[in-house]
Amino acid sequence: MPANLRVDIVIPLFNEAGVVEKTHACMRAVVDELPYDFHFLYVDDGSSDGTPGSLAALSRSDPRVEALLLSRNFGHQAALSAGLEHAQGDVVITMDGDGQHPAAMIPQMLELIRQGYDIVQTQRMDAAEPASFKKWTSGSFYRLINAISGTQILPGAADFRALSRQAVEALKAMPEYHRFLRGMVAWIGYPTVILPYLPAERISGKSKYSFAKMFRLAMDAIFSFSLVPLYIGLTLGGSLLCLALVEMIYVLSFWVTGRTSNLAPGWSSLMFVILIVGGMLMVLLGFIGVYIGYIFQEVKRRPIYLTKGQSSDE
Numbered sequence: 485m486p487a488n489l490r491v492d493i494v495i496p497l498f499n500e501a502g503v504v505e506k507t508h509a510c511m512r513a514v515v516d517e518l519p520y521d522f523h524f525l526y527v528d529d530g531s532s533d534g535t536p537g538s539l540a541a542l543s544r545s546d547p548r549v550e551a552l553l554l555s556r557n558f559g560h561q562a563a564l565s566a567g568l569e570h571a572q573g574d575v576v577i578t579m580d581g582d583g584q585h586p587a588a589m590i591p592q593m594l595e596l597i598r599q600g601y602d603i604v605q606t607q608r609m610d611a612a613e614p615a616s617f618k619k620w621t622s623g624s625f626y627r628l629i630n631a632i633s634g635t636q637i638l639p640g641a642a643d644f645r646a647l648s649r650q651a652v653e654a655l656k657a658m659p660e661y662h663r664f665l666r667g668m669v670a671w672i673g674y675p676t677v678i679l680p681y682l683p684a685e686r687i688s689g690k691s692k693y694s695f696a697k698m699f700r701l702a703m704d705a706i707f708s709f710s711l712v713p714l715y716i717g718l719t720l721g722g723s724l725l726c727l728a729l730v731e732m733i734y735v736l737s738f739w740v741t742g743r744t745s746n747l748a749p750g751w752s753s754l755m756f757v758i759l760i761v762g763g764m765l766m767v768l769l770g771f772i773g774v775y776i777g778y779i780f781q782e783v784k785r786r787p788i789y790l791t792k793g794q795s796s797d798e
Contacts, residue, residue, distance in 0.1 A: 501533045593645075731759055
């Protein structure tokens with residue numbers, strides 16, 4: 485790669501005052517030794533603490549720092565998307581601002597991009613960590629999404645990755661509102677290499693990813709990359725139709741064998757009508773749901789995020 489290559493590092497932040505300064509110092513200790521033109525794009529996702537002030541101070545002390553301020557908290561994936569849209573580098577690296585994504589891996593990531601890969605995807609190696617509810621739910625989610633989706637997503641994939649300009653432009657061409665970047669990066673299919681890493685300790689504070697946020701992200705992933713939930717309606721409808729057929733054969737057996745006196749008056753016809761009508765409704769709703777699912781994925785054009793300001797030393 486040429487020495488004048490521009491590398492943009494995109495870091496989404498939410499209430500990281502006092503942390504972002506240490507994160508930036510750690511990154512500078514690594515990138516200042518590399519012969520490339522580095523720029524830092526911090527995306528403040530509607531922080532309610534002193535994060536905007538910290539970013540303003542960083543931009544004054546380091547002219548390579550640019551801060552993008554979102555109008556409210558749109559979520560981690562939206563903040564990453566905002567950074568990718570504003571990044572201008574030949575290579576874009578995305579990472580979290582809490583210090584858990586080790587900056588020391590940046591030279592290795594750039595070397596892999598130099599070798600011709602468009603995507604350097606890191607994979608969190610936490611096999612040695614003790615079992616926990618979060619670890620169990622994460623493993624279950626990846627098994628589920630890979631079972632029902634046509635896009636295979638790497639278990640333990642992190643939003644710590646390096647992207648070529650081509651890969652960034654491909655992601656920018658995907659305008660969906662409910663975003664799951666790990667799946668989107670896997671979907672574009674450009675040459676990818678997996679880079680395992682051991683997460684570092686968080687610099688300070690605690691994770692902003694609550695269980696509710698993780699659940700919403702999982703739902704976005706499932707409904708964005710799979711129509712299997714809609715096909716459940718078709719399956720249930722087919723099952724009810726089979727039950728109606730079985731019930732019809734059961735009733736006919738009484739008529740064939742002359743045991744009609746054993747039938748409760750009105751029961752057979754009532755059950756048959758309920759099952760056949762219920763089954764047909766489920767099938768029809770399933771078909772309608774599939775069509776709505778396709779339309780739902782295409783017609784939404786709401787902005788993914790809104791900005792309220794952009795600051796830099798320029």
